[in-house]
Amino acid sequence: xxxxxxxLSGLILGGIYALIAMGLSLQYGxxxxxxxxxxxxxxxxxxxxxxxxxxAGVSPILALAVAMPLSFALNWGIYRVLMTPLVxxxxxxxxxxxxxxxxxxxxxxxxxxILLVVFGGSYVSYSYLxxxxxxxxxxxxxxxxxxxxxxxxxxLALTAFLMRTRIGTAIRAVSVNxxxxxxxxxxxxxxxxxxxxxxxxLVAASGVLVSMFFTFNAAMGVVFTxxxxxxxxxxxxxxxxxxxxxGLILGLAESLTAAFLDGGLTLAVNFALFLxxxxxxPTGLFGKAAR
Amino acid sequence: xxxxxxxxxxxxxxxxxALAPLPIVAGSYWMALLVNILMYATLATAWALFSGPTxxxxxxxxxxxxxxxxxxxxxxxxxxxxxxxxxxxxxxAVVATVVGLSTLRLSGxxxxxxxxxxxxxxxxxxxxxxxxxxxxxxxxxxxxxxxxGIYWMLLxxxxxxxxxxxxxxxxxxGWALRAIGEDETVARHAGIDTTVSKVAVFVxxxxxxxxxxxxxxxxxxxxxxxxxFNPIISFQVLIMALLGGAAxxxxxxxxxxxLAILFEILQANFPxxxxxLLGIAFLVIVYFVPNGIVGLIDQGRGAIVRAARRxxxxxx
Numbered sequence: 001x002x003x004x005x006x007x008l009s010g011l012i013l014g015g016i017y018a019l020i021a022m023g024l025s026l027q028y029g030x031x032x033x034x035x036x037x038x039x040x041x042x043x044x045x046x047x048x049x050x051x052x053x054x055x056a057g058v059s060p061i062l063a064l065a066v067a068m069p070l071s072f073a074l075n076w077g078i079y080r081v082l083m084t085p086l087v088x089x090x091x092x093x094x095x096x097x098x099x100x101x102x103x104x105x106x107x108x109x110x111x112x113x114i115l116l117v118v119f120g121g122s123y124v125s126y127s128y129l130x131x132x133x134x135x136x137x138x139x140x141x142x143x144x145x146x147x148x149x150x151x152x153x154x155x156l157a158l159t160a161f162l163m164r165t166r167i168g169t170a171i172r173a174v175s176v177n178x179x180x181x182x183x184x185x186x187x188x189x190x191x192x193x194x195x196x197x198x199x200x201x202l203v204a205a206s207g208v209l210v211s212m213f214f215t216f217n218a219a220m221g222v223v224f225t226x227x228x229x230x231x232x233x234x235x236x237x238x239x240x241x242x243x244x245x246x247g248l249i250l251g252l253a254e255s256l257t258a259a260f261l262d263g264g265l266t267l268a269v270n271f272a273l274f275l276x277x278x279x280x281x282p283t284g285l286f287g288k289a290a291r
Numbered sequence: 292x293x294x295x296x297x298x299x300x301x302x303x304x305x306x307x308x309a310l311a312p313l314p315i316v317a318g319s320y321w322m323a324l325l326v327n328i329l330m331y332a333t334l335a336t337a338w339a340l341f342s343g344p345t346x347x348x349x350x351x352x353x354x355x356x357x358x359x360x361x362x363x364x365x366x367x368x369x370x371x372x373x374x375x376x377x378x379x380x381x382x383x384a385v386v387a388t389v390v391g392l393s394t395l396r397l398s399g400x401x402x403x404x405x406x407x408x409x410x411x412x413x414x415x416x417x418x419x420x421x422x423x424x425x426x427x428x429x430x431x432x433x434x435x436x437x438x439x440g441i442y443w444m445l446l447x448x449x450x451x452x453x454x455x456x457x458x459x460x461x462x463x464x465g466w467a468l469r470a471i472g473e474d475e476t477v478a479r480h481a482g483i484d485t486t487v488s489k490v491a492v493f494v495x496x497x498x499x500x501x502x503x504x505x506x507x508x509x510x511x512x513x514x515x516x517x518x519x520f521n522p523i524i525s526f527q528v529l530i531m532a533l534l535g536g537a538a539x540x541x542x543x544x545x546x547x548x549x550l551a552i553l554f555e556i557l558q559a560n561f562p563x564x565x566x567x568l569l570g571i572a573f574l575v576i577v578y579f580v581p582n583g584i585v586g587l588i589d590q591g592r593g594a595i596v597r598a599a600r601r602x603x604x605x606x607x
Binding site for chain 1: 346348393394396397399400401403404405407408411412415416418419422423522526529533563564565566567568569570571572573574577578581
């Protein structure tokens with residue numbers, strides 16, 4: 001049942017990737033900020049869960065309830081304080097993209113530097129629900145399964161929120177046409193800040209979930225940023241469903257590569273997929289018109 | 292201000308001639324600092340050849356630099372040095388062509404992201420190849436090139452890069468690049484083959500970066516993928532070119548000198564806080580010096596011109 005093992009772990013990994021990427025998709029799709037410090041926030045949330053668990057015995061599920069609102073507030077503040085001047089200054093969407101990339105770069109180093117000073121460069125992990133579970137003849141650790149299940153639940157909740165509520169509709173309107181949204185009375189800046197914060201809450205959630213089964217260190221954020229970016233672009237920018245599909249493809253590709261080819265080539269395979277899809281469909285799998 | 296066409300190349304050569312004797316008087320600490328400054332000056336100027344006019348932000352500097360360093364580590368002891376530099380340049384050009392052809396058709400952000408990961412990708416491939424076929428991951432570099440030799444080679448390369456930049460600016464290619472930077476769609480409708488123009492200059496810029504890596508490699512006696520493909524190189528080059536301003540050919544050098552010295556001091560005195568300070572420097576430059584030192588100079592010059600115009604009318 002080796003193949004089942006590989007596919008199952010690929011799907012679980014893919015679910016987590018999808019969750020990581022959904023936050024970025026919201027931030028970039030709605031607020032038009034390409035946040036390169038994204039992975040640093042994932043790792044920061046992982047460390048928060050680690051500290052809460054190992055110092056106070058707080059379960060990662062409860063850590064979610066702490067990390068998500070905290071990260072929402074933090075990211076909302078970042079948009080209000082750091083990004084709004086750039087949005088005002090930008091003469092074109094292209095200029096804002098470049099400026100936001102550069103500014104979030106600075107942020108990347110600041111957050112990574114703080115994590116390095118506080119936690120040092122060593123790898124950490126903790127043991128939570130590391131119990132084997134049998135599924136269709138394959139053995140999976142319960143923490144992985146729980147993480148994947150929570151990722152799916154959070155993704156479904158987010159989709160329902162965006163599709164069914166008034167706020168969600170307004171967010172989608174800003175995402176589809178930021179120039180026309182104010183015409184129907186939508187305060188684009190306020191909604192962009194809200195979406196940026198919401199993306200931050202999602203990244204914190206993914207950081208906590210990843211920490212349950214993953215060994216991490218302070219310098220690892222960039223890897224998560226890369227994966228999130230690849231998933232977002234592969235799925236089509238701003239498309240939550242696309243992020244889910246692309247995340248699953250990436251997770252599967254990664255675990256198949258590690259199992260049948262070589263563990264050292266996962267990133268190369270990721271990049272090859274990314275390029276192949278963009279060369280065939282420059283707007284991503286589910287992207288609509290050219291931007 | 293119009294300049295005689297022969298003046299800028301002459302200025303470049305005169306400046307290089309003035310800087311060439313420095314190794315004769317400089318002690319070893321100053322030599323190390325000078326080589327460091329020159330390394331970033333060549334990388335940042337090469338970066339700005341492509342990214343300056345097109346506004347495509349490339350984060351692949353470390354990828355090409357590392358390829359050059361690794362070529363030297365592989366071949367430095369078996370081939371004569373000039374040939375090694377030739378091979379390094381060729382490898383850089385080929386990789387840049389492949390990367391350019393596959394990513395430069397995409398929009399700007401996608402290009403940033405791909406180049407962001409490129410150094411990481413090459414690093415993983417080299418690590419994998421070395422572990423699988425080389426037996427070890429690190430490599431010793433025993434090549435007889437002195438600190439002075441490196442200084443003169445880098446200075447010579449900087450001259451070549453600046454002269455190439457001047458030549459490109461004056462050619463049809465230079466016009467095409469500036470048109471792409473202004474508005475790519477308009478450039479395409481004006482009959483410019485935007486892909487060919489972008490790839491051509493990207494390859495030139497990357498080839499120079501690869502050469503810098505090959506020249507610098509003998510400075511270390513030992514390299515491994517995390518030294519050669521250190522992403523910090525890409526970020527520092529980017530921020531130096533930004534501080535100087537990529538709108539002029541000499542702009543990046545203006546940013547390199549203060550930042551190379553600043554980073555040297557920070558790294559020596561606050562190694563643990565280096566990352567935070569680097570990030571803060573990044574933010575300060577993006578928010579307060581968006582057009583670089585070149586922009587400030589232009590602003591200052593504009594103010595002087597306005598003031599001079601006003602002077603004949605004291606009654607105002």
